[in-house]
Amino acid sequence: MLIDWFTVVAQIFNFLVLVWLLKRFLYGPITQAMAKREALIASQLADAQTSLTEAAQEAEYYRQMQATLKAQHDDWLDQTRQQVEQQRQVWLDDAKQSVAIAREQWLKDLEQEHQQIWDTIHQQTTQQLVAATRQVLTQIANVDLEEQIIQVFLDQLHHLSSEERDRLQAALTHSPDRHLTLRSSFPLSTAQSDRLRQAIYDHVPDAIALDLDTDANLICGIQLTTAGYLLDWNLAHYLEGLDAKLTSTLNHTRSSQPTHETTRLNIQSG
Numbered sequence: 001m002l003i004d005w006f007t008v009v010a011q012i013f014n015f016l017v018l019v020w021l022l023k024r025f026l027y028g029p030i031t032q033a034m035a036k037r038e039a040l041i042a043s044q045l046a047d048a049q050t051s052l053t054e055a056a057q058e059a060e061y062y063r064q065m066q067a068t069l070k071a072q073h074d075d076w077l078d079q080t081r082q083q084v085e086q087q088r089q090v091w092l093d094d095a096k097q098s099v100a101i102a103r104e105q106w107l108k109d110l111e112q113e114h115q116q117i118w119d120t121i122h123q124q125t126t127q128q129l130v131a132a133t134r135q136v137l138t139q140i141a142n143v144d145l146e147e148q149i150i151q152v153f154l155d156q157l158h159h160l161s162s163e164e165r166d167r168l169q170a171a172l173t174h175s176p177d178r179h180l181t182l183r184s185s186f187p188l189s190t191a192q193s194d195r196l197r198q199a200i201y202d203h204v205p206d207a208i209a210l211d212l213d214t215d216a217n218l219i220c221g222i223q224l225t226t227a228g229y230l231l232d233w234n235l236a237h238y239l240e241g242l243d244a245k246l247t248s249t250l251n252h253t254r255s256s257q258p259t260h261e262t263t264r265l266n267i268q269s270g
Contacts, residue, residue: 145220146186153222154199157231164231165203171229172206180204181211181225185218200224 160168172178182196197210215223223232 171226175227179209183213183215184222185220
């Protein structure tokens with residue numbers, strides 16, 4: 001079979017022209033449109049990816065903010081609880097202290113009132129007993145008793161120890177006028193006065209003057225005084241001793257009484 005090369009060449013040329021025309025007017029625009037479409041899709045995909053990334057970042061930011069806010073909220077709650085507990089403890093301590101102070105003051109007032117009542121009873125009892133004793137001793141005083149008192153005082157003066165005489169001498173020396181005073185609980189007769197003066201001058205020769213005086217508070221007694229010195233014998237000392245013994249006995253009785261706390265105030269913390 002013979003080949004028509006002209007026809008072959010013509011067909012090849014037509015095919016090439018067709019390919020060029022298709023590429024020029026069909027494939028070119030299509031490929032360009034497809035490239036544009038692909039670029040657009042790629043751009044949209046890139047935009048979408050960017051949006052997704054930004055959304056993810058935004059979501060992460062909000063999650064972090066939420067976690068931070070939650071942590072801050074928890075911290076704030078803890079701080080608030082601690083502050084409330086601290087303030088509650090402060091109020092509780094203040095209340096305890098106030099109640100303790102009030103209770104202590106109440107007990108102190110009660111103790112003072114008790115002490116005042118006890119002191120009043122003790123004072124009245126002692127005063128009445130001592131007053132009754134003084135009255136009895138005053139009523140029974142007579143001439144014989146007075147003579148006995150003088151004799152006891154003279155004996156006491158006669159038996160002064162050397163130390164006591166030195167003290168009397170020193171006191172008399174320091175006295176500006178070497179003056180002695182003799183007080184008695186009863187008026188002295190002339191004979192009694194002379195006897196006492198003579199005895200005093202015998203035992204205290206340095207005395208320049210002697211004054212006689214009456215003092216009912218001595219309660220059956222006599223005392224000789226000068227500056228910084230006292231020599232006496234009287235029943236007031238026994239009454240004072242009696243008062244001291246009564247005071248000691250009553251105080252011991254009071255201290256031996258059991259004390260009971262009548263009120264207890266407790267505050268318990270929750």
